[in-house]
Amino acid sequence: MAVKIKLKRLGKTHAPQYRIVVADSRTARNGRAIEEIGIYQPLQDPSIISVKSDRVLYWLGVGALPTPAVEAILKITGDWQKFKGLPGTEGTLRVAPPKVNKILVFEAAVAEAANEPKIVKKPKLETPVEVVAEVVAEVVAAEVVAEVVAAEAIAEEIAEEVATESAATEVVSEDAPADVTPA
Incomplete structure (x- = not known):
């Protein structure tokens, strides 16, 4: 076998x-x-x-x-x-x-x-609601500052335009002859 x-x-x-x-x-x-x-x-x-x-x-x-x-x-x-x-x-x-x-x-x-x-364990300093409130306050403050800066820039542009227009009107009024009355 x-x-x-x-x-x-x-x-x-x-x-x-x-x-x-x-x-x-x-x-x-x-x-x-x-x-x-x-x-x-x-x-x-x-x-x-x-x-x-x-x-x-x-x-x-x-x-x-x-x-x-x-x-x-x-x-x-x-x-x-x-x-x-x-x-x-x-x-x-x-x-x-x-x-x-x-x-x-x-x-x-x-x-x-x-x-x-x-x-x-340290006590929690802030709750999530307080953290969210702080973040929202920071965002709102940043938006307000941006609006104020933009408003100041617009005010300066308007002041410059007014100053140039008033200077131009003074120059025009000096060059123009006085009112002449026809006889």
């Missing part, structure tokens, strides 16, 4: 999970297996690879052939190098960083908050 070490697919349509199994080469991909020797979850970051090394070495020793995908996984874990006697038996498997215990983080934050001096 030809024995293969292959992947047995589990999971949903777009969420594959695999079992590394030893099975007869004539069985279907997800058919009956002789033994499960590991798991492979490719969607995790880093991928979860768990292999029973002693069982893999046993099955490789008795002549089981790995599929190319399983061979790549065994190279990552270092089991293929152990079987072949190659250097690099430690493998290149990335290990996920340890998860932080949320309860410990919370307790540390509470202890830190207890040690800090309490923050005294």
Whole structure:
């Protein structure tokens, strides 16, 4: 009987999970297996690879052939190098960083908050209504100043026109002959 070490697919349509199994080469991909020797979850970051090394070495020793995908996984874990006697038996498997215990983080934050001096809230200086009233007053004051400046400019123009007209009438009256009465 030809024995293969292959992947047995589990999971949903777009969420594959695999079992590394030893099975007869004539069985279907997800058919009956002789033994499960590991798991492979490719969607995790880093991928979860768990292999029973002693069982893999046993099955490789008795002549089981790995599929190319399983061979790549065994190279990552270092089991293929152990079987072949190659250097690099430690493998290149990335290990996920340890998860932080949320309860410990919370307790540390509470202890830190207890040690800090309490923050005294400052009384509100102004209410939003007062702020709006100040802004409206500033806008009205700016408009009044603009109107006053415009009125002063108009008054200056009128004063200049009146001054030029009065000067022109004086010149005209000096040049004109006195009233001549006809005889």
